[in-house]
Amino acid sequence: MNFLDLVDICDNVHLRRDTTGLYDTAFDSERLVPLYLSESPTSSVIGLLRPVIVDQLKLENERSLKNGTPEIWSLSLDSSEQTMRRHALPGPSVSFREHLDTPAKRSAAMKELCERWRDTELFPDVCGPKKWRAEMYPIYADPFGVHDHPIQAGREDGLNYAFEMERSACALFGVITYGVHMSIYDEVVDNGQKRLRVWVPTRALTKPTYPGLLDNTVAGGIPSAMSIFESLVKECMEEASIEADVIREHTRAVGAISYFYRTDKGWLHPEIEYIYDTVIPPNVDPSLFTPRPSDGEVESFEFASHERLLKQLRAGLFKPNCGLVIIDLFIRLGYITPDNEPNYMKIVNRLHGSFEFDRW
Known part of the structure; x- marks a missing residue:
């Protein structure tokens, strides 16, 4: 292999956006759904979700309703509705619900979710028991911004730090x-x-x-x-x-x-x-x-x-x-x-x- 071949192995995602959504042209043109930090129109994008994960998050909301607990996810999957939001970007979106408005609340929600997916072996090749790392990774509102943390800053508000989650599950949410x-x-x-x-x-x-x-x-x-x-x-x-x-x-x-x-x-x-x-x-x-x-x-x-x-x-x-x-x-x-x-x-x-x- 030459040097460019080696780069191609590691940097192999090629995105295309049109009026119907966002696609990876290198992977069967699978549509990817942006994951936002909150329901606010000014919220930042923090990840990309595959269709199988979007479908699972729908089931998670149904589970929450059945259990009488607040839904975690806001899903806007209708393109016409999406056009009215997110700076008029077309396509679907998913975000945390507004009640998850602090890093601690988001971290707790993700901890419960990822551990349950581990224990039920929902995605065993990613975060199943054999893949579980027991390491928490930070997720930032601006992925190119400062690496801060509540422990270092002595506060939760006003930070780039958004929440933390299990390392092995990060690939499920397409976070950096x-x-x-x-x-x-x-x-x-x-x-x-x-x-x-x-x-x-x-x-x-x-x-x-x-x-x-x-x-x-x-x-x-x-x-x-x-x-x-x-x-x-x-x-x-x-x-x-x-x-x-x-x-x-x-x-x-x-x-x-x-x-x-x-x-x-x-x-x-x-x-x-x-x-x-x-x-x-x-x-x-x-x-x-x-x-x-x-x-x-x-x-x-x-x-x-x-x-x-x-x-x-x-x-x-x-x-x-x-x-x-x-x-x-x-x-x-x-x-x-x-x-x-x-x-x-x-x-x-x-x-x-x-x-x-x-x-x-």
Whole structure:
């Protein structure tokens, strides 16, 4: 595979909006329904729902009526009615009911819903007992905005934080999720040639996703109530046995990548990954930067050369989004350039996509 092939694997959603709604042209033109935070005409879009989820949310409302409890969902599925709302955007919509007007209320509603779907194995391939992560992910009113939280701010009102939900269920609601990826590497000049080596782990065969594939030196999701960098520090200690003081002194933020991934079963994963580099400095004990398996999520680490990384990438041996992080590293370090890569601008733009969010 070439670099653009690798990007295509991970960034594979292509949206089209017309007078009848929003569609993914790459997946049998399935109509997707925007999920809004509230019933207000000025509410923000926070996710995209597949028809099977919309149908299930109808059943959830029927269940609420039968049990004598308030409905969670406001469903506007008639296009003519929808045209009168949401800034005159055509097509159907779903939102939280107005009584769910705080992050705590929305979080509680989603907790009950997702745990019940887990226990009944309604969507076992996504959030069933074997897929359940027991990790809470933050959902934001503006997915490109600040990562705040009531615990950090000391209040619920006026925040970008909208609610939190179980990590494995995020794909059911098409909400944007966030992660951190770091590369530990060195780069020296040998006989006039730059020589790059990167620490690359092999994922444990027991991992629920992508077992046995290659990963970035350290990578993980950003849990609710934890800052981006502190999430990285935690993952470094848990996954790679790298001490926190080493990361705080030698690691720097170098950007982000974003892509819209859809599984072969149709589940939606728009993701933003914050990227960090740790360059092994000369005249410092390299053992401080040598990762070692710790929590059982990694089988082993290899200090791979640039040539070996290229072969592994082209062979599809990397977890798809981790392959994109390696491509981003190659671009930033000057190994992929406009002169040696004919798809350079396509790759750069696709690595920093906006999920066609303006069409949601």
